[in-house]
Each structure stands twice: as structure tokens, then as C-alpha cells.
Amino acid sequence: MAGVAAAYAALVAAGELRADPAQAAVAARLQELAETLEAPTPKPGLFGRLFGAEAPPPARGLYLWGGVGRGKSMVMDLFFGQVAVEPRQRVHFHEFMLEIHAAIHAAREASGEDPIPQVARWQAGRARLLCFDEMQVKDIADAAILGRLFTALFAAGVTVVATSNRPPDDLYKDGLNRALFLPFIALLKERCEVVALDGPTDYRMARLAGARTWLVPNGPEATAALAASFFALTDYPVEDRARVPTETIAVPGGRSLFVPKSLKGVAVFSFARLCRQPLGAADYLAIARRYHTVFIVGIPRLAPENRNEAVRFVTLIDALYEHKVKLLASADAVPAELYTAGDGVFEFERTVSRLIEMQSADYLARGHGAG
Ligand SMILES: Nc1ncnc2c1ncn2[C@@H]1O[C@H](COP(=O)(O)OP(=O)(O)OP(=O)(O)O)[C@@H](O)[C@H]1O
Ligand SMILES: [Mg+2]
Structure with a gap:
């Protein structure tokens, strides 16, 4: 047709x-x-x-x-x-x-x-x-x-x-x-x-599924669950966890970005590394193109004075979503409670909706890549 x-x-x-x-x-x-x-x-x-x-x-x-x-x-x-x-x-x-x-x-x-x-x-x-x-x-x-x-x-x-x-x-x-x-x-x-x-x-919300990819709160239990997922996704022996390779990826514009753990298309970052430093869309797009799965650990609740972190997080999630990157995260709150007051709360609503869709079985089943 x-x-x-x-x-x-x-x-x-x-x-x-x-x-x-x-x-x-x-x-x-x-x-x-x-x-x-x-x-x-x-x-x-x-x-x-x-x-x-x-x-x-x-x-x-x-x-x-x-x-x-x-x-x-x-x-x-x-x-x-x-x-x-x-x-x-x-x-x-x-x-x-x-x-x-x-x-x-x-x-x-x-x-x-x-x-x-x-x-x-x-x-x-x-x-x-x-x-x-x-x-x-x-x-x-x-x-x-x-x-x-x-x-x-x-x-x-x-x-x-x-x-x-x-x-x-x-x-x-x-x-x-x-x-x-x-x-x-x-x-x-x-x-x-x-x-x-x-x-x-909101069809994204309607498709909510129960996969445990967003772990609350930050802490040893979340870390252990994410580590198990990381090693399962990469077939890397858990005993060698201290030796997971790092990588430095090129960002268009001549800069480069350090990735603390990088293996088989899976990367692990802390929230602080991605959103407390002055990174922007170009860095996040480079990550989204390079990795099919990204782990972000230690996402805090964001207060009004964290508006810069919130703006960067919105840009980061847009890039990951656009490239159908799978996200696994540990955070102090569920997406809807991460950032509830301050500049950019309106834009953050889309991020909340996307984070929920990104937890769905349907999203997790999609192939990596833009379009
Ligand atoms: N009629 C529908 N029935 C079922 N699922 C739908 C329907 N319309 C859209 N969806 C699904 O809902 C999700 C969100 O849709 P889409 O990404 O097009 O929304 P959007 O309006 O572009 O949102 P945003 O403003 O956040 O970008 C997608 O997974 C899409 O396939
Ligand atoms: Mg859209």
C-alpha cells in the first residue's frame, strides 16, 4: 500500500x-x-x-x-x-x-x-x-x-x-x-x-513496560544489579572487572571525550562526568552514535540550582533516544521526580516521557541507530 x-x-x-x-x-x-x-x-x-x-x-x-x-x-x-x-x-x-x-x-x-x-x-x-x-x-x-x-x-x-x-x-x-x-x-x-x-x-507513557533498567535508589544494590547487566551484555568475566577497557572517542569539532568503561558497544559513565562538566550536544551525539547501550550511574535529584545539569541531561537523553541507545541507570528518584522545580522544567517533561519509554520492552527491542 x-x-x-x-x-x-x-x-x-x-x-x-x-x-x-x-x-x-x-x-x-x-x-x-x-x-x-x-x-x-x-x-x-x-x-x-x-x-x-x-x-x-x-x-x-x-x-x-x-x-x-x-x-x-x-x-x-x-x-x-x-x-x-x-x-x-x-x-x-x-x-x-x-x-x-x-x-x-x-x-x-x-x-x-x-x-x-x-x-x-x-x-x-x-x-x-x-x-x-x-x-x-x-x-x-x-x-x-x-x-x-x-x-x-x-x-x-x-x-x-x-x-x-x-x-x-x-x-x-x-x-x-x-x-x-x-x-x-x-x-x-x-x-x-x-x-x-x-x-x-501520551503513547509513550501508555507503552510502559516493567523491565528493570532504571534502578532506584543509588547504592550498593543498584550498583550490583547494573554490574551484573554490564557483564551479561558484554560477556566479560566479572573477575576481570578492574580491567574493563577505557576509551577516548573523538567529538566533531576537534575535542575528545574520555569513556571510563567501554566494551562491545557498551559504555559506562557517572552522571557527574556527563552532566556536571560543560559538555554539549556534540559530545552526546558522539556517544549516541558510538554506543548501542549506555549506563549512567549516580543520577541525583536535581534542585533549581542544578539547572545547568538538568539542561545537559535533557540534551543527553534526546541524543540517546534519537539514536535508540539503550539506557540503564541508577538514580535517587524515578524520572518524574528527578527535576520538578526550576528553569527548563517544561523541556524536562519530554525527558521524563522518554526515560519511561526507554524502559519499555518495545524500546529495548529496537535496533541501534538514528531514524
Ligand atoms: N496511535 C498510536 N498507537 C500506539 N502507539 C503509538 C501511537 N502513536 C504513537 N505511538 C508510539 O508512541 C511513542 C511516542 O510517539 P512519538 O515519538 O512519535 O511522539 P512525539 O509526539 O514525537 O513525542 P516527543 O514530543 O516526545 O518527541 C512511539 O513509540 C510511537 O511509536
Ligand atoms: Mg518526537
């Missing part, structure tokens, strides 16, 4: 998804978009060729927003898998912005000219259709370039489909110099239909 709506209906019929009218409506809308994108672009007629008529505007995309676990990424991925458009790209927004900043940096080194038009041309050549998972803007460096970058991308005929936990008007909310960011919001709303997928069911 071809088409996004049909693919969705097939998954419901097979019992893999619960029927959800709001999701079905989004699937139908995405199917229309797929058909528009797949239609051959009309060649300009003689008149157009003579008078240099402008290319028709790109198909209007979709901006899907809603609470955690509503199925936004799931329907977008169905669309991405079905639509016959080349080249196309499905990317986590964090990861995309890291690549854009790297390209801007390289373009600036190579020539003294304004790098944004060059980078936009390069990016438009890589993807006519861009699917962003988890669009969020927290960083002034991103906020400052998005308007110009996307003006150029849309002008080059790129169509954008995005998922987000916030409506466009709440992007970069309370950010520094937000007034300068408003034109980007207006542009996004013009070039993407805004659709809420914000029904009552």
Missing part, C-alpha cells in the same frame, strides 16, 4: 498503532503534501523562458506541534519513508544546527564573503525536503541566523516539515533579543501550515 494515509491505516489494522483520528488527519495532510512534492514541476512556457518568470514557490510544509508522546515523530517518519522526493533529509534539529554552524565556520575561513548564502545553497543542494525532528530554539547563536538561512532555503525551493513541543509563537520564548527572531516565526508560519497534534494520549 502506497501513501502516508494508507501506511498509517495499515499499522492500525495490524494492531501496531491505536486508531487516533487526529493522527489520521495529519497523515492525510502529509499525503497531500507528498503528492504535491511528487508531481513533476511544470516547465516554464515560452513566455516564462523569454521573460525569466520566477520558479513557482515550494510546496507549503507542515509544522506539527504538541505534547510529548503524541505521535508527531511517528507520523513524520511515516511520511519521510513514503514520499518519493530526492534529495531529502530527516534530521534532529540540534544535529542540523551543529552542521550549519560548522559549515558557516568553514565558509568564513575559506572566503571573506557572507557565509549564509553559500551555506544555504549547499544545504538546498542536499535536501529539497527537510524533515526536522524536535525543532526548538534555545541558543542565541541559532536564533541569530535562522531568519536569513530559511529565507534563502525557501527561496531555493526547499519544503520543511517539522515536529516540536511548542507552537511557532513560543519558539525561543523569553530568549535574548527575541524581537530579532520574530521575522523567522512569521516566515515559518507562512511557509508551513501549523497543525496541533495534541490529543489526550
Whole structure:
């Protein structure tokens, strides 16, 4: 069965998804978009060729927003898998912005000219259709370039489909110099239909299963249970536990990261090593790509003054989740009670939802890797 709506209906019929009218409506809308994108672009007629008529505007995309676990990424991925458009790209927004900043940096080194038009041309050549998972803007460096970058991308005929936990008007909310960011919001709303997928069911929560991968509290019992899992996963003799190899992995951007225990695609870190030091998305993505399973020991309860640790932990879990990395952890609290007051509590809700899904039998059964 071809088409996004049909693919969705097939998954419901097979019992893999619960029927959800709001999701079905989004699937139908995405199917229309797929058909528009797949239609051959009309060649300009003689008149157009003579008078240099402008290319028709790109198909209007979709901006899907809603609470955690509503199925936004799931329907977008169905669309991405079905639509016959080349080249196309499905990317986590964090990861995309890291690549854009790297390209801007390289373009600036190579020539003294304004790098944004060059980078936009390069990016438009890589993807006519861009699917962003988890669009969020927290960083002034991103906020400052998005308007110009996307003006150029849309002008080059790129169509954008995005998922987000916030409506466009709440992007970069309370950010520094937000007034300068408003034109980007207006542009996004013009070039993407805004659709809420914000029904009552958090499907991630609904799939909760009982696997013991999140151990509470920190202490000798949790440590013993995690050690047993580590040795079971790696076939490493427990007697040799003092000699488990370490590793240093390269992080794009020229840095490196020390991994205290690394064996057969499994890594062990303390919370302090990952979240009390100034690490960021690039480090966490390097970990998520390199390891199929990550252990994090000693996760404390986070108070309002631990806001930096909480922000890093959110970024870390996003990277692990995106790459379907299996997580085993010991913590002082269950996910919902880890961080309940302070800056970024809203973003932390997604992390809580993901941590719960990451404990499910279904998540644990998925293969490692992005997409
Ligand atoms: N109709 C459904 N029936 C059963 N499971 C579903 C349904 N819709 C989504 N799911 C499952 O629920 C989980 C969460 O869905 P998804 O990741 O798409 O949510 P999301 O809206 O992108 O959440 P977030 O904002 O946290 O990224 C996934 O495992 C997905 O396969
Ligand atoms: Mg999602």
C-alpha cells in the first residue's frame, strides 16, 4: 500500500498503532503534501523562458506541534519513508544546527564573503525536503541566523516539515533579543501550515513496560544489579572487572571525550562526568552514535540550582533516544521526580516521557541507530 494515509491505516489494522483520528488527519495532510512534492514541476512556457518568470514557490510544509508522546515523530517518519522526493533529509534539529554552524565556520575561513548564502545553497543542494525532528530554539547563536538561512532555503525551493513541543509563537520564548527572531516565526508560519497534534494520549507513557533498567535508589544494590547487566551484555568475566577497557572517542569539532568503561558497544559513565562538566550536544551525539547501550550511574535529584545539569541531561537523553541507545541507570528518584522545580522544567517533561519509554520492552527491542 502506497501513501502516508494508507501506511498509517495499515499499522492500525495490524494492531501496531491505536486508531487516533487526529493522527489520521495529519497523515492525510502529509499525503497531500507528498503528492504535491511528487508531481513533476511544470516547465516554464515560452513566455516564462523569454521573460525569466520566477520558479513557482515550494510546496507549503507542515509544522506539527504538541505534547510529548503524541505521535508527531511517528507520523513524520511515516511520511519521510513514503514520499518519493530526492534529495531529502530527516534530521534532529540540534544535529542540523551543529552542521550549519560548522559549515558557516568553514565558509568564513575559506572566503571573506557572507557565509549564509553559500551555506544555504549547499544545504538546498542536499535536501529539497527537510524533515526536522524536535525543532526548538534555545541558543542565541541559532536564533541569530535562522531568519536569513530559511529565507534563502525557501527561496531555493526547499519544503520543511517539522515536529516540536511548542507552537511557532513560543519558539525561543523569553530568549535574548527575541524581537530579532520574530521575522523567522512569521516566515515559518507562512511557509508551513501549523497543525496541533495534541490529543489526550501520551503513547509513550501508555507503552510502559516493567523491565528493570532504571534502578532506584543509588547504592550498593543498584550498583550490583547494573554490574551484573554490564557483564551479561558484554560477556566479560566479572573477575576481570578492574580491567574493563577505557576509551577516548573523538567529538566533531576537534575535542575528545574520555569513556571510563567501554566494551562491545557498551559504555559506562557517572552522571557527574556527563552532566556536571560543560559538555554539549556534540559530545552526546558522539556517544549516541558510538554506543548501542549506555549506563549512567549516580543520577541525583536535581534542585533549581542544578539547572545547568538538568539542561545537559535533557540534551543527553534526546541524543540517546534519537539514536535508540539503550539506557540503564541508577538514580535517587524515578524520572518524574528527578527535576520538578526550576528553569527548563517544561523541556524536562519530554525527558521524563522518554526515560519511561526507554524502559519499555518495545524500546529495548529496537535496533541501534538514528531514524
Ligand atoms: N496511535 C498510536 N498507537 C500506539 N502507539 C503509538 C501511537 N502513536 C504513537 N505511538 C508510539 O508512541 C511513542 C511516542 O510517539 P512519538 O515519538 O512519535 O511522539 P512525539 O509526539 O514525537 O513525542 P516527543 O514530543 O516526545 O518527541 C512511539 O513509540 C510511537 O511509536
Ligand atoms: Mg518526537
